[in-house]
Amino acid sequence: MTFWNQLKKYPVVVLFFAFLFGFSVLDTLWPKRERSELENRTLQQLPAVTLDGLVSNEWMQKYESYTKDQFAFRDSWIDLKSRAESLLLKTENNDVWYGSDGYLFPALMTVDDRQYQKNLEALAAMCERHPGMVDVMIVPTSSLVLRDKLPAFAPLVDEDAYLDEIAATLSGTANVIDLRETLGAHTDEYIFYRTDHHWTTLGAYCAYDAYAASKGLETRFDTAATPSVTVDGFYGTSYSKARNWNVIPDTITYYDIPNMLTITASDGSTAQTGVMDTEKFEVRDKYAAFLHGNNAFSVLEGDGEGSVLVIKDSYANSLVPYLTANYKTIAIVDFRENVTKVDKLLEEGGYDSILFLYSFDAFCSDTYFGSRIVSAG
Secondary structure, three states: HHHHHOOOHHHHHHHHHHHHHHHHHHHOOOOOOOOOOOOOOOOOOOOOOHHHHHHHHHHHHHHHHHHHHHHHHHHHHHHHHHHHHOOOOOOOOEEEOOOHHHHHEEEEOOOOOHHHHHHHHHHHHHHHHHOEEEEEEEEHHHHHHHHHHHOOOOOOOHHHHHHHHHHHHHHHOEEEOOOOHHHOOOOOOOOOOOOOOOOOOHHHHHOOOOHHOOOOOOOOOOOOOEEEEEEOOOOOOOHHHHHHOOOOOEEEEOOOOOEEEEEOOOOOEEEEEOEEEEHHHOOOOOOEEOOOOOEEEEEOOOOOOOEEEEOOOHHHHHHHHHHHOOOOOEEEEEOOOOOOOOHHHHHOOOOOOEEEEEEHHHHHHHOOOOHHHHHOO
16 A cells, blocks of 8 residues: 555544644744734844854844744734634733723733832932932832722732832932822823823822822912814723733823924934824824833923923823923933933933833833932032
């Protein structure tokens, strides 16, 4: 009996290996992408083979990420997985909780305590060097503020305990603005996006109001008098991870103010532009329209008096425009893109105060700002 006749006795096995071979060929020929617009992240490229990479196993780890990021029909498979999870009535998918009223919550279940302590110590050191000059806002997560919308028994980190420790550690040298009560008073309003981890412009305004009150400033930004613009069809980072089929898209609202923003890139080049990058509303990452995304250093012209240096993550991008009503100069630094020490920025700019504004998750995990603020020089 010939080999081919033997194979006819096992059609399932033949089909399986034919599918496996065909998909392997398709996967090899499938166009490789540098970035996933759907997931709003850069995809792993084929790593170069090096001796050090092979010995340290780094090459294998990168190659494994490459195969996961670049396989054929990847977006369709993610969609299929999400639908299957929904049919099984699961309340979590890819580290995102399915909440009520269409809310998707990032599943923050652990904190890197070592990194958190390093960051808290660095912030405390900066506040001690500049007593009475620093205002601190650590933005609680949507899962803490809107906890009533979470699935029952969702195992999340004890965020309250960390926020209490931050406030206690810094209370002697800094003005700590606890936003839990501020945002908690507006839980029936649209203060967090449903599909994204950021707060909305309304949530940011509530925080701005609390900031101004804590400093004895008048809340001068008039949302009733300032023209507002709405942009529909925003699908944020939580949706990119969970891809639930019945998602409710978000609406972005922003205020059309004429103030000018000067952006200094990490290579030292500068550009003057408006507050909003409206071209970003044509792509998936629409939140990047605020302040033109995360830049190394920017200066926003204000209509008030004095100056402030804002040390921030992306949460500040939708709050900073409100500060134009109170300050003449708002300098904005993102230490993920900028290696300059904070004391040098203060010496060069002569700013009256510092606003340290980070989301809780980023404050606990960021590996950049600590080395920029911990010591002078």
